[in-house]
Amino acid sequence: MxxxxxxxxxxxxxxxxxxxxxxxxxxxxxxxxxxxxxxxxxxxxxxxxxxxxxxxxxxxxxxxxxxxxxxxxxxxxxxxxxxxxxxxxxxxxxxxxxxxxxxxxxxxxxxxxxxxxxxxxxxxxxxxSTTLEIGDYSFDFPKQLLKFKNEEAIQLTHREAHLLFHLIKNKNQVLDRSLILNKLWGTEDFFTARSMDVFISKLRKKLKNDERIQIINVRGYGYKLTV
The missing domain is CATH 3.40.50.2300 (Response regulator)
Structure with a gap:
C-alpha cells in the first residue's frame, strides 16, 4: 500500500x-x-x-x-x-x-x-531536479551537497541544509528568526536560538570561499543572506 x-x-x-x-x-x-x-x-x-x-x-x-x-x-x-x-x-x-x-x-x-x-x-x-546557485557555489538541496566551483562537494547536515535553503530562497530579504526556529527546531527558546547562531556560523565558514556572500545578523529580527 x-x-x-x-x-x-x-x-x-x-x-x-x-x-x-x-x-x-x-x-x-x-x-x-x-x-x-x-x-x-x-x-x-x-x-x-x-x-x-x-x-x-x-x-x-x-x-x-x-x-x-x-x-x-x-x-x-x-x-x-x-x-x-x-x-x-x-x-x-x-x-x-x-x-x-x-x-x-x-x-x-x-x-x-x-x-x-x-x-x-x-x-x-x-x-x-533543482540545484540552487549562490555566488560561485551550487547547492543541491535534496542531496544536501554544497559545491564551490570545481572543488569536491561537501555534505551538509539536515539542519544546515534546510537553513541554507531558506536563506537562499529569501536572498536579500530578512529571514524571520522565530519562524525558522519553530520550523527547524520546533521551539524558539534561548537554547535553540543559540543553536541556530552556531549553525549560522558554520554556514558562514562553508561559504567563505566567495567573499561576496554575507549572512548578516539583523538584530532583533533574523538573518539576511546577500551576494
Missing part, C-alpha cells in the same frame, strides 16, 4: 471540514483538520504536512495571511485555497501570495484529490 499523503486542512465550517476529512481519509490521506488559521500555522510547524488546503475566510487568521506566513519559511509546499469568493481580484491575490491552486465552493472531493495529486507530483519533480 502506498504511503498516505499528509494533508493539512484549515476550514472553520466544522461540518464541511469533517466531511472533507473523512472523505479524504478513505482515499489514503492522513488529514490534519484545523478550525482556524492560528491553529493551522502551529500544526504546519509541528506536523510537516505535504500539502495545505486553506479556506480563505477564517477567524483569528484568514487563509491569505496564513499562506503569507508559511511562504516566509517555505516556498515549495503546495497550497490550495478554498473560497466562496469568485472575483478575479481574489483569485489574483491568492496566486500572488504564493498559492498554487484555487478551488471554489462547493467542490467535489474527486476534483480536490486530482488537484492535490497534480501539485504533489509537480513539487516532487521540482525538488529532484
Amino acid at each position: 502506498a504511503n498516505k499523503i499528509k494533508l493539512l486542512l484549515a476550514e472553520d465550517e466544522a461540518a464541511l471540514g469533517q466531511i472533507v476529512k473523512e472523505s479524504l481519509e478513505t482515499r489514503d490521506f492522513n488529514v490534519i483538520l484545523c478550525e482556524n488559521g492560528e491553529i493551522a500555522f502551529h500544526k504546519y510547524l509541528s506536523e510537516s504536512p505535504e500539502v495545505l488546503v486553506l479556506d480563505v475566510m477564517m477567524p483569528q487568521k484568514d487563509g491569505f495571511t496564513l499562506a503569507k506566513e508559511i511562504r516566509a519559511v517555505d516556498d515549495s509546499i503546495p497550497i490550495i485555497f478554498l473560497t466562496a469568493k469568485s472575483q478575479t481580484a481574489d483569485v489574483v491575490e491568492g496566486f500572488s501570495i504564493g498559492g498554487n491552486d484555487y478551488l471554489k465552493k462547493p467542490f467535489s472531493i474527486e476534483e480536490l484529490i486530482v488537484r492535490v495529486h497534480n501539485l504533489i507530483d509537480r513539487s516532487k519533480t521540482q525538488k529532484t
Whole structure:
C-alpha cells in the first residue's frame, strides 16, 4: 500500500471540514483538520504536512495571511485555497501570495484529490531536479551537497541544509528568526536560538570561499543572506 499523503486542512465550517476529512481519509490521506488559521500555522510547524488546503475566510487568521506566513519559511509546499469568493481580484491575490491552486465552493472531493495529486507530483519533480546557485557555489538541496566551483562537494547536515535553503530562497530579504526556529527546531527558546547562531556560523565558514556572500545578523529580527 502506498504511503498516505499528509494533508493539512484549515476550514472553520466544522461540518464541511469533517466531511472533507473523512472523505479524504478513505482515499489514503492522513488529514490534519484545523478550525482556524492560528491553529493551522502551529500544526504546519509541528506536523510537516505535504500539502495545505486553506479556506480563505477564517477567524483569528484568514487563509491569505496564513499562506503569507508559511511562504516566509517555505516556498515549495503546495497550497490550495478554498473560497466562496469568485472575483478575479481574489483569485489574483491568492496566486500572488504564493498559492498554487484555487478551488471554489462547493467542490467535489474527486476534483480536490486530482488537484492535490497534480501539485504533489509537480513539487516532487521540482525538488529532484533543482540545484540552487549562490555566488560561485551550487547547492543541491535534496542531496544536501554544497559545491564551490570545481572543488569536491561537501555534505551538509539536515539542519544546515534546510537553513541554507531558506536563506537562499529569501536572498536579500530578512529571514524571520522565530519562524525558522519553530520550523527547524520546533521551539524558539534561548537554547535553540543559540543553536541556530552556531549553525549560522558554520554556514558562514562553508561559504567563505566567495567573499561576496554575507549572512548578516539583523538584530532583533533574523538573518539576511546577500551576494
